[in-house]
Amino acid sequence: MFPKLATPAFIALLTLSGLSYSEPAVxxxxxxxxxxxxxxxxxxxxxxxxxxxxxxLGVVRDSAQARQIVEQINEARRKEYARIADENDIAVADVELLAGKRAIERTQSGHYIKIDGQWKKKP
Known part of the structure; x- marks a missing residue:
């Protein structure tokens, strides 16, 4: 059985072996x-x-699992940002930018952040 979150190296190895990879239906x-x-x-x-x-959140390495995590959490964040904006009579965009700044500041070293449109590992 294939790993739930197959790495690019694993997929490349399958390809070199003449096999293909598709994510399990589960x-x-x-x-x-x-x-x-x-x-x-x-x-x-x-x-x-x-x-x-x-x-x-954004998807760094595309997979169904990563997309679902991002979609679920981003939907919850959207609702929370709208609630905060409404409660404080400010624009949702302002809440989003402040939240993004804080999230990047709090991101652990070695995890990915998007800077100038590019995914980079935080030092």
Missing amino acids: ALQQLTLQQAMDQLHQAKADGWVGEQPNGY
Whole structure:
């Protein structure tokens, strides 16, 4: 059975061997927000997702699992940013930018952040 989050090296090895890789159908099951939150730290540590200056997560290495984590958590963030903006009578865009700045500042060394449109590991 293939690993749940196959690495690019694993996929390359399969390709060189004349095999192909497709994500298991089980990976396409919709994650709940709690499941996405439970998987977020590992997804960041594995370099699958990272923080962006706009306050939202982004997919660094594309996979169905990474996309689902990002979608679930970003939807929750959107709702929270809207609540904060409404509560403080400010624009959602201002909340997003402040949240993005804080998220990048708090990102652990070695995890990905998006700087000037490029994914980079935080020193």
